[in-house]
Amino acid sequence: MTQQLSGKELKELKKKQKQAQRQARKNQAGNQAGNQAGNQNSNQNSNQNSNQNSNQNSNQNSNSNSNANSNSNSASSAGNGSSAPTSRDYAETRAQMTQVNLFAGIEPPKAIMSKLQVHSSILHLALQMQSCRIIGSASRCKAMMLAFQQVVRDYDTPSNGSFSRSFASHLSQQIEVLKSGRGLSVSMGNAIRWLKQETSGLSMDISDESAKEYLVETISDFIRDRLDVADRIIVDTASNHLQEGDVVLIYGSSKVVLNTLIHAYTVQKKKFRVVIADSPPLFEGKKAARKLMNVGIPVTYILISALPYVIKGITTFMVGAHAMVSNGNLYSRVGTSMVAVMAAARSIPVLVLCETIKFSDRVQLDAFSVNEFIPQSTKGNKDENLIFFDLTDQKFISKVITEVGALPASSVPVILREYKQFL
Amino acid sequence: MIDIKETYLGFLERDNQLTKPVAAIQALLALLCELQPNTSAEMIDILQDAANTLKSSVSNSISLSAGCDLFLRFLTKNINASKDWDACRRNLVQNGNLFASRALDARSNIARIGLPFVRDHDTILVHGRSRAVIQLLQDAAMSNSVRFRVYITEARVCNEGVYMANILKKSGIPVCVVPDCSVGYVIDHTDKVFIGAEGVAESGGVINQIGSYQVAMLAKAANKPVYVFAESHKFVRMFPVSPSDLPGNEKLEFTSPVHPESIEMNLEAWPQVDFTPHQYITALVTDLGVLTPSGVSEELIKMWFD
Structure with a gap:
């Protein structure tokens, strides 16, 4: 049979074999990454795949046990003019083609890796973030910067190196570990970029002690300016939006949103009502409800599925952000997009409260290209395929309130450009 | 002092x-x-x-x-x-x-930049009185290269439409004054809508004489372009999301007793301006050039940027 093949056919056959091998390798790798039900499964698979390979090699067309390569096999069988593909082949091929793995691009959570040089506060933080005990972009950023201060204080320069050089690599190791706990948030990424710049800008002939002192102090300033004061300015501006008799819808538990509501109620003495929409598995709204009720704000607590029933009468939707991406879209807790669309459909203003440290120059068009899985170690989460964030299109956003002013979502790139030297 | x-x-x-x-x-x-x-x-x-x-x-x-x-x-x-x-x-x-x-x-810069927006055989709908729009239309009429007609709304509450119509008539522009309630009636025969501005908000929306919002909305529904003519010193650092966010616009009262005097509306107390959100505006013609609504916030950020 092999002798009858022309040169061209031979080439094609080789190409297909190569493809099959590549596929087999991919399958194996995929199973290992999937890491549960591990070995047995992947063994089976590799057995199957090697079966297929031998099948192809001997150019037989009995591909009843093939999984990934039925397509190429049936094609080659047609080329050889022997038995026609069965309807079962088609069904299998179709099933593979229609199966869209939306979450394929999202990295599954890993185990926290530890190294010798890792500071205990970093390890502690990584664990806290992985279990979502510290949650929220701004809080995580602040906790990280405070931990870095500790790292700076406890760092001893090796005898043969200078502080600024050796500390940069030491810092990178800490960040590696932190990253293994949970992916870095946009704000953390921005803060790290800033800190690295500060470190590399340190003069070579400055003493270790004064370098440390400088870094600790400048980190404190950073926390004050970019997080604490920024929050306060946003609270001041945003609370002016609330009017007597308003009904404010919130989703999740953004710190700056809650502070705004509390400020408007306790300091400005405005009377308004809050509707909290919540969703599993994090149920962050419960935390928010407790905080608001503690100061006496009337709260209605609903699950997100009940939103259409209560949305009439709502005057504003206020939401925090994980990040604002540079095409003006809002990247925030999963479910926000749904609430925002529903609010916008009823001409309810959608206000985003966001510090500029959360501005990202990334362009993002959907929630699948960049996302995170909610770790299974999180309380109440049993599903492995739940994602953290979604993307709200800028056309549903009325305005973004930042510490440098209120602006339409389309002006995010302007802020990134004009304030670059400060950000 | x-x-x-x-x-x-x-x-x-x-x-x-x-x-x-x-x-x-x-x-x-x-x-x-x-x-x-x-x-x-x-x-x-x-x-x-x-x-x-x-x-x-x-x-x-x-x-x-x-x-x-x-x-x-x-x-x-x-x-x-x-x-x-x-x-x-x-x-x-x-x-x-x-x-x-x-x-x-x-204002004269706006008239120069805005001149190409007036084309031959245009029918333009104007709401409210605006000096920028008056100057533009006068310049267009004087250029003798375009013939156009203007619908002017009465712009009640301030009643400035009639005043503006007289100014334009003096310049030889064919004008038709229409009541505010008949904008829907004339919008299909209109090619474009021109309005001025009291202020331009950060989103690119405009604060203008009351009635502008509904005119812009009708124009949007009829797919007619809405052009706003405003000087850049009218850009305000304000960002209303709804008309009730404007200062001085108190909530209107509902009453039931019928008195002869309550039939006459008290126009003095009526809000004089409303807010037209940016999505209803095609472009803003300013002395800085022709801007999209989102361009306004960019200009404002630059202006206030240190």
């Missing part, structure tokens, strides 16, 4: 071509000329107070506050330019006058 409100109103009365923000700037300049402050902080305090009095003394303070804010911004930026007070003040007054004269030139 001069009374800031009187000075402001005096400027407006003397020259009816003057816009409110420019009048406010000139009033503040006049105050600045008279001051003998000991410290720069004291001067800024006095001017800030004057600006606040001015804002609170008139019922519709949006465009006025744009001028005040711009001037104070300019002041705080330039106050430390020179050491001794006299030189500093001279410098400030000089620059302030330059600023005011530039603001006056803005």
Whole structure:
């Protein structure tokens, strides 16, 4: 049979074999990454795949046990003019083609890796973030910067190196570990970029002690300016939006949103009502409800599925952000997009409260290209395929309130450009 | 010390071509000329107070506050330019006058930039009175290269439509005054909508004579372009998301008893401006050029950026 093949056919056959091998390798790798039900499964698979390979090699067309390569096999069988593909082949091929793995691009959570040089506060933080005990972009950023201060204080320069050089690599190791706990948030990424710049800008002939002192102090300033004061300015501006008799819808538990509501109620003495929409598995709204009720704000607590029933009468939707991406879209807790669309459909203003440290120059068009899985170690989460964030299109956003002013979502790139030297 | 409100109103009365923000700037300049402050902080305090009095003394303070804010911004930026007070003040007054004269030139620049928007055989719908729109249409009529007709709404509450129609008629422009309620009736026969602005908000939405919102909405529904003609000194650092966010627009009252006098509406107390959100606006023609609504926030950020 092999002798009858022309040169061209031979080439094609080789190409297909190569493809099959590549596929087999991919399958194996995929199973290992999937890491549960591990070995047995992947063994089976590799057995199957090697079966297929031998099948192809001997150019037989009995591909009843093939999984990934039925397509190429049936094609080659047609080329050889022997038995026609069965309807079962088609069904299998179709099933593979229609199966869209939306979450394929999202990295599954890993185990926290530890190294010798890792500071205990970093390890502690990584664990806290992985279990979502510290949650929220701004809080995580602040906790990280405070931990870095500790790292700076406890760092001893090796005898043969200078502080600024050796500390940069030491810092990178800490960040590696932190990253293994949970992916870095946009704000953390921005803060790290800033800190690295500060470190590399340190003069070579400055003493270790004064370098440390400088870094600790400048980190404190950073926390004050970019997080604490920024929050306060946003609270001041945003609370002016609330009017007597308003009904404010919130989703999740953004710190700056809650502070705004509390400020408007306790300091400005405005009377308004809050509707909290919540969703599993994090149920962050419960935390928010407790905080608001503690100061006496009337709260209605609903699950997100009940939103259409209560949305009439709502005057504003206020939401925090994980990040604002540079095409003006809002990247925030999963479910926000749904609430925002529903609010916008009823001409309810959608206000985003966001510090500029959360501005990202990334362009993002959907929630699948960049996302995170909610770790299974999180309380109440049993599903492995739940994602953290979604993307709200800028056309549903009325305005973004930042510490440098209120602006339409389309002006995010302007802020990134004009304030670059400060950000 | 001069009374800031009187000075402001005096400027407006003397020259009816003057816009409110420019009048406010000139009033503040006049105050600045008279001051003998000991410290720069004291001067800024006095001017800030004057600006606040001015804002609170008139019922519709949006465009006025744009001028005040711009001037104070300019002041705080330039106050430390020179050491001794006299030189500093001279410098400030000089620059302030330059600023005011530039603001006056803005309108003719708008007319120049906006001229291509008027095409032959156009029927244009105009709502409310706007000096920028008047100048543009007059220039277009004088150029003798385009023939166009204008629908003007009555623009009730202020009734400025009729006033504007007379000015345009004098320039030989064919004009038809229509009641506000018949915008829907004429919108299909209209090619484009021109409006002026009291103020341009950060989102690119405009604050303008009441009724602009509904005109813009109808135009959007009929797929007609809406052009806003506004000087860049009317850009305000304000971001209303709904008409109720505007200062001075109190909630309207509902009543049931029928009195003969309650049939006549009390137009005095009626809100004079409304807010047209940016999605209803095709483009803003300003002295800085033709901007998309989102371009306004970019200009504003640049203007307030240090």
